[in-house]
Amino acid sequence: MLLPSTFTDLIREFMRLPGVGPKTSERLVFSLLRRKKEDIHAFARALFIFSESVNLCAECFHFTDKNVGDCAICRDSRRERTILCVISDSLDLIALESAGYRGLYHVIGGVINPLKNMHLKDLRVAELITRLKRSFDSSAPVQEIILGFDPNYEGELTASALRRELNGLPIKITRLARGLPQGGDLDYADEITLKEAIRGRREF
Numbered sequence: 196m197l198l199p200s201t202f203t204d205l206i207r208e209f210m211r212l213p214g215v216g217p218k219t220s221e222r223l224v225f226s227l228l229r230r231k232k233e234d235i236h237a238f239a240r241a242l243f244i245f246s247e248s249v250n251l252c253a254e255c256f257h258f259t260d261k262n263v264g265d266c267a268i269c270r271d272s273r274r275e276r277t278i279l280c281v282i283s284d285s286l287d288l289i290a291l292e293s294a295g296y297r298g299l300y301h302v303i304g305g306v307i308n309p310l311k312n313m314h315l316k317d318l319r320v321a322e323l324i325t326r327l328k329r330s331f332d333s334s335a336p337v338q339e340i341i342l343g344f345d346p347n348y349e350g351e352l353t354a355s356a357l358r359r360e361l362n363g364l365p366i367k368i369t370r371l372a373r374g375l376p377q378g379g380d381l382d383y384a385d386e387i388t389l390k391e392a393i394r395g396r397r398e399f
């Protein structure tokens with residue numbers, strides 16, 4: 196071993212982050228070494244607080260602060276409450292927000308991917324249906340569901356399966372318009388393309 200295990204352990208941890216290979220990871224660890232001890236402690240503290248305080252919204256499953264219950268979006272009375280966009284994870288929410296979407300969300304927790312052993316039953320479908328049914332008895336029932344999945348094979352698979360699950364409910368089901376880069380990620384689409392995709396959404 197060229198480096199002590201305290202180094203290699205940290206290098207291994209950084210390598211678990213997306214897009215970080217061994218070289219980048221080594222560089223990150225060595226850059227930390229050049230920082231003041233207080234800076235490293237502040238970094239470690241921020242990571243610890245992050246891991247301890249992030250919670251999921253009881254309504255839409257977007258991230259929220261611990262002990263708050265619903266997230267800022269669900270609590271915001273100015274949002275359009277009759278439109279609900281189903282997305283795979285919160286990264287897509289950030290992309291849709293910057294494209295000007297102002298309805299509600301349901302973070303379903305992934306997409307169907309048989310190769311990764313992810314199936315419909317692993318997604319928050321039951322929670323979605325319960326939420327929809329509850330909304331039908333409220334003053335602002337959900338009228339439209341936008342299936343906001345990535346324009347790739349897994350996204351298509353998930354949208355079709357969800358379409359079947361929602362069959363029979365009194366709602367319009369739409370999909371983001373074509374024009375998003377095929378095979379790409381929603382959160383990589385530029386704002387204008389995404390805005391167009393929301394505006395031009397079609398019944399599914």
Ligand SMILES: [Zn+2]
Pocket residue numbers: 252253254255256257265266267268269270
């Ligand atoms: Zn929420």
